[in-house]
Amino acid sequence: MRQIEFERRFGDQWTTLENWIEAHGGNKQIKDRPPASVIPWLYRNVCHQLALARERRYSPLLVDRLHQLVLRGHHVLYAAPAPGRDGFRAFLMGGFAREVRTQWRVVALASILFFGPLLTLFAAIQVWPDFASVVIGPQDLAEMQEMYSPDNERLGQRPASTNTEMFAYYVWNNTRIGFQTFAGGILYGIGTLFFLLFNGIYIGAILGHLHQVGLGPQIWSFVASHSALELLAIAISGAAGFKLAGALISPGLRSRKLALVEEGRIAFRLIGGAALMFFAAAIVEGFFSPLIIDPRQIKYGVGIAMWVILLAYFGFAGRARGA
């Protein structure tokens, strides 16, 4: 069949499909729109015609037009449906916890690398108080001391700051640290390792120092309520990073490229959950943690309750559905 005849015979189908795709993309000017039910049939026809046009060496312009049409059709027909609200709810209600349990190895690794230095530094400073100024500059230490001074109206803030402002700052800063901990995993885990150790050491040194100079009541009643959310979120971000590192270091029977994509999907679920935890932590840290509540033990109770709830969530949520 000569090209002209080919164009004459199938041209109408091409225009119809072109119009439908245009209308689907939001072009309001197209009135004549075929029913959606014929589109898969039409699309398969055009695919066939593209193959024919290539095989018969029709002119490049025609082949390009058909290729373009197939490409656009492919985009419309194979677009994944938008993730529904149900999927998100299922993730919150148990999917996230299940993912964390399944990935317990990397979660444990990240937790050891984060909580280990934290506790070590805290203990070390109780024995050798001067050690704090080795890790953190004396100026920063003085500033910290000021933030937690017993004379403050609110805990953990400079007197000029407000709750809303601090909330936004925590979202901006803490979530970013989580994202960096995750992204650093692609460098064979070195970035993740660095951020986990660094934050563990830093947080441990500050807590250790403030406790050691006698600001214990202030610092603990500030930190208690949001500690579970925030610290676990950092550990899970690290776990997400180590998933990427694992894909590079030991991809198993897959190519590294494929392993990265597959492990990346799991890592994304972990970091997504961690990001939600950072956000929740920022709300608590911004609006509840700074309050001075008498007696302090109430806040300690809230803190302990948060740890129990979160650990129970990660331990048991989402087990019912045949996990």
Add this chain to the structure above:
Amino acid sequence: MLSPLDTAHRVATPEGVELNLRVAGPVPRALAWLIDFGWRLAALLVLAFATSVMGEVGTAVFLLTWFALEWLVPAVFESRTRGATPGKRALGLMVVRDDGAPCTLGPALTRNLLRFADFLPLFYFGGLVAMLSNRQFKRLGDFVAGTLVVYADPATVARHIPPLEPKRPPISLKPDEARTVLDFAERAAALGPARATELALIATPLLRDHDPPTQQLTQYANYLVGHASD
């Protein structure tokens, strides 16, 4: 059709045809990034002025917007219909998944979070090295998300073979030769007469009479697409 030099990525579809995606290289992508960086910076500057009079609530709005603009907004753009941030759109690029399907929110967020690693050690040097070391110009984020940055619809150029009286070529042409003649006839008008003649003269065995070479090849093309010869 595609030479080994082309930066094409081939995808086989379930319908049994091959799609050729044209992968975008570092330069257009850097320019697209620059445009995106520009509008984000401008938006933040405007916001900084606007919120400076609002006091502490203003600071909060500013920080939250900054956070969203850096980590979330580009991903939302890339998972919409056009699959592109404004910068990518301006350069005619879009993000697709490795199988040619449109990018969804998950991969879009993944590649956007990984931008931090691509930035290292300084100013996207890591990302550039990664892009130059693979055929698909993937940066680290593209590897993890399984995405590609490709050229979106090339503007369809209204070109056609100028209608002239069809003439049968003096010798019978192989399919690829015929295709070359068609390709030439479609592009001749865009080339400029001198260059067109120069190219047409390469096809010496086809040129028989004293008509201008471009005209002769165009006549053959008219014959080849199926206009009846007299």
